Amino acid sequence: MRTEIHITEEQLQLLLNSLWDLYGYDLNNYSKASLTRRVTRLMALDRFPSFAELLYKVKSDKHYLKHLIEEITVNVTEMFRDPPFYKALRNLVLPEIASKPFIRIWHAGCATGEEVFSMAILLHECNLLNKSLLYATDINPDVVEKAKKGIFPISQMKEYSENYMASGGTGDFSQYYTAKYDHVIFNKSLRERMIYSTHNLVSDSSFNEFQLVICRNVLIYFDKDLQSRVFELFDNSIEQLGYLALGAKETLKFSGIYPKYKQVEKEKIWRKEK
């Protein structure tokens, strides 16, 4: 039987205040339900006997911070997750931006990079990779470092390969990586078109203009205020006739920028038309 310590709303607020005061991390507009669950989970993982001990650790050990941020934000991702989405990118979006002399794509909240590599493979198969740059950012420095390496467990490749084929992949998925022991490393030709960096959607601003911004399953962790601020940030980062792609259960519909955008068929992809 589990004996989990569930933290209270007040305790969560104490933790958030400390993260802000001591380290400048503002998680106040993150979903409280998600944070409560993640902190409860972290306390079980790291075996804290009480909330007070967690708070003490946070206040007294600045090296613990990175681990804490990585664990209380969600970094679950996979390659070609939701294959119909990638099929839509391949068939409806890439042909529209193919004529650009140069293609810039931003993966906001890239976690460990699986979606970035999926995108690079897609671009390669559409003969666009050599004129594309994939900017990939995340709030967590450690996951960005992981993503950069392009090393993934070999145990996932069967599932990813199936996703790839379901998304309309035209080649043999295994041509994109080299297996070594229990891991695979993805080809340098994919990695060299990627630029990784930390970026905080709460506090950092727009840093370029893109033909496509992809931010899937990140906004669900934000409250409505933060969601609308991030939509503004994306709008400022998408050029005319560029695209914004969201997760399967996210929508632009209730945001202030909605009137400027048109949904691409029934996909979670919107095109900036005004």
Next chain:
Amino acid sequence: MAQGEIGISKLVLIGGSAGSLEALLDIVSNLDSAMQIPIILVLHRKSSSDSLLSDLLSTKTKIAVKEIEDKEKVQAAHIYVAPGDYHILFEADGTVALDDSEKVNYSRPSIDVAFESAAEIYGASLCCMLLSGANSDGTNGLRYVKERKGVAIAQAPQAAEVAFMPQNAIDNRVVDYVLDNKEIANYLNRLNAEKA
């Protein structure tokens, strides 16, 4: 809580896995169409069947059935279906939040995750029910629901197509009532009548 007494449930969650669909259709078809208490269904299944499930349930009841969306406020007189491939969490302002973190008990949505998060917010005004399934998901959730003074109900194992899931909760002594499909519908109808 004394036997037979019904709490003041503001929210009902029903968790189910293998074999729970038939039971749900049966329960839903016996619900009072004036049901005010919102009911949220958390089912293990393939994500592609979301709208199918809502459509199927709609054929059995006059109560509005819809898939619940991220940041949506839980409203009276609705049956909601939690979407596939996301956990569902509950916020203090009455809205829900979706979450795509790791599977729990090999499941997303996980019934434990939904029950625990709802118990956090709704405490004694929550009622959670566990139907047929081959997985132990839901037992820990019901334990926490009870800890927070909510009501925990298991489908009678003999009425369940796959008895393991409700039986596991019963064996772990985290259940207030064990009811068959008809009794579950009656319980909800009574809850609604007393609330009115």
